[in-house]
Amino acid sequence: MATTTSTTNTPKIEEKPKVLVLQRINAYFEGVLSPHFDLVKADESSLPIPAFLSTHCRHIRALLVMAPIGTFGSSLLDQLPSLGLIACTSAGVNHIDVDACRKRSVAVTNAGEMFTPDAADYTVGLLVDVLRRVVMADRYVRNGSWMLKGDYPLGSKVSGKRVGIVGLGSIGSHVAKRLTAFGCPISYFSRAPKPNYPSYTYFPNVLDLARESDVLILSCALTDETRNIINRDVMIALGKDGVIINVGRGALIDEPELVRCLKEGVIGGAGLDVFVNEPEVPEELTHMENVVLSDHRAVTTPESFKNVLELAIANLDAFFSGKPLLSPVSC
Numbered sequence: 364m365a366t367t368t369s370t371t372n373t374p375k376i377e378e379k380p381k382v383l384v385l386q387r388i389n390a391y392f393e394g395v396l397s398p399h400f401d402l403v404k405a406d407e408s409s410l411p412i413p414a415f416l417s418t419h420c421r422h423i424r425a426l427l428v429m430a431p432i433g434t435f436g437s438s439l440l441d442q443l444p445s446l447g448l449i450a451c452t453s454a455g456v457n458h459i460d461v462d463a464c465r466k467r468s469v470a471v472t473n474a475g476e477m478f479t480p481d482a483a484d485y486t487v488g489l490l491v492d493v494l495r496r497v498v499m500a501d502r503y504v505r506n507g508s509w510m511l512k513g514d515y516p517l518g519s520k521v522s523g524k525r526v527g528i529v530g531l532g533s534i535g536s537h538v539a540k541r542l543t544a545f546g547c548p549i550s551y552f553s554r555a556p557k558p559n560y561p562s563y564t565y566f567p568n569v570l571d572l573a574r575e576s577d578v579l580i581l582s583c584a585l586t587d588e589t590r591n592i593i594n595r596d597v598m599i600a601l602g603k604d605g606v607i608i609n610v611g612r613g614a615l616i617d618e619p620e621l622v623r624c625l626k627e628g629v630i631g632g633a634g635l636d637v638f639v640n641e642p643e644v645p646e647e648l649t650h651m652e653n654v655v656l657s658d659h660r661a662v663t664t665p666e667s668f669k670n671v672l673e674l675a676i677a678n679l680d681a682f683f684s685g686k687p688l689l690s691p692v693s694c
């Protein structure tokens with residue numbers, strides 16, 4: 364007897380939206396994302412990226428960018444003609460050519476406010492460490508020097524230091540709030556004065572801000588205007604006891620000049636979480652006791668990672684269902 368197969372009651376299998384990932388994705392991220400999306404992973408293909416894109420990605424509508432490294436610009440957009448969204452899990456989007464995206468109506472989203480408290484906490488931690496020499500004293504105790512040589516040299520007071528913030532955005536303003544509790548007068552440089560913060564002093568240029576500060580905190584985005592915004596003149600204006608804390612991007616500072624200024628005693632110290640060619644760090648910095656270094660971790664805790672992934676998923680879901688994006692970057 365011939366059998367016929369009825370399809371009327373077969374449940375429809377929903378296809379998950381395809382999301383392109385060009386960077387290697389860690390297992391945790393993949394575990395969280397893959398129930399929602401069909402991840403199209405370039406690093407699992409034997410094809411070189413251009414061939415992979417032209418073979419598999421002509422119809423891809425969304426790209427997820429996990430780390431602020433590499434350059435996502437016009438040539439990539441040319442290869443992804445259907446792209447409508449680049450969802451970034453970073454706060455900074457200097458690795459994305461947002462002008463090229465705007466011209467092609469490709470939306471860009473970022474980490475929004477998800478990293479802000481962690482970044483602000485860490486910034487204060489770096490400042491306390493540079494001034495009070497926590498890490499150096501720890502090394503001194505661990506390597507037995509306390510017993511052999513006596514106390515480690517004293518650091519300098521944090522409370523009351525005049526703090527100048529370059530970029531009073533969400534991270535900068537959270538840093539300001541924390542350091543206000545330390546009794547630090549706050550000044551800032553940004554494109555325009557911020558009427559929401561009448562108790563902070565505005566400076567229309569970084570040189571004057573540096574002159575009136577003991578500490579400069581860099582928490583602004585890296586753009587053509589802010590690249591190398593901290594140059595030798597600014598460091599001279601900050602002065603020999605001045606400290607720079609950078610949690611923004613390495614290229615906000617003229618890095619070779621920073622090394623020279625630290626060596627020559629033009630400034631007093633630095634706390635650096637970001638570098639021009641990460642993960643490369645200028646070797647000379649690693650020998651300086653007045654410098655604290657870390658591996659671009661200011662924004663990251665397991666808690667902030669979780670929140671940022673949820674936001675990226677929500678942005679992708681909104682995009683695929685035609686709803687407003689949650690953390691669009693104004694292009």
Ligand SMILES: O=CC(=O)O
Pocket residue numbers: 431452453454455456474478611662
């Ligand atoms: O630096 C980290 C970020 O921009 O999220």
